[in-house]
Amino acid sequence: MYVRVFAAAWLLACAGLALLAWGFEAPFAYDPVGPRAYPLLLLFLMGIGSLWLLCKPKGEPTPAFDWAMARRAALCILVLLAYALLFEPLGFVVSTALAGFALGLLFNGRLWPCVISGVLLGLLLYGLFDYLLDVPLPLGVLRLLES
Known part of the structure; x- marks a missing residue:
């Protein structure tokens, strides 16, 4: 239950941050891909992980907390x-x-x-x-x- 709530909140945070990152522009071209590619890629990967946590089958048990x-x-x-x-x-x-x-x-x-x-x-x-x-x-x- 808590994992799905966290995943939904994280997915919303990723979407909001992606909207912010979409507007990243550099005043001059210092690298070929520009400043928005890296944050958008990371946010996309985190969003995919959040979607997986939201949609994973209920039959899969969540592992117990491990201090190590x-x-x-x-x-x-x-x-x-x-x-x-x-x-x-x-x-x-x-x-x-x-x-x-x-x-x-x-x-x-x-x-x-x-x-x-x-x-x-x-x-x-x-x-x-x-x-x-x-x-x-x-x-x-x-x-x-x-x-």
């Missing part, structure tokens, strides 16, 4: 908050590598695969956004390598 899972979710939120705060000072590559590493460990990954995947995630996504999509990203501490 709640602690893991809180740590995940803290990692994402740290990622947002460190994005400019450390740069995209380093902050993404650290966030990928931390999230990998948070989801029970082994140490070295998490290190390797975090570094690859930072480097490959930087290459994708900066070179292929022509979206400028901050270099942060790696500014020294730029020449």
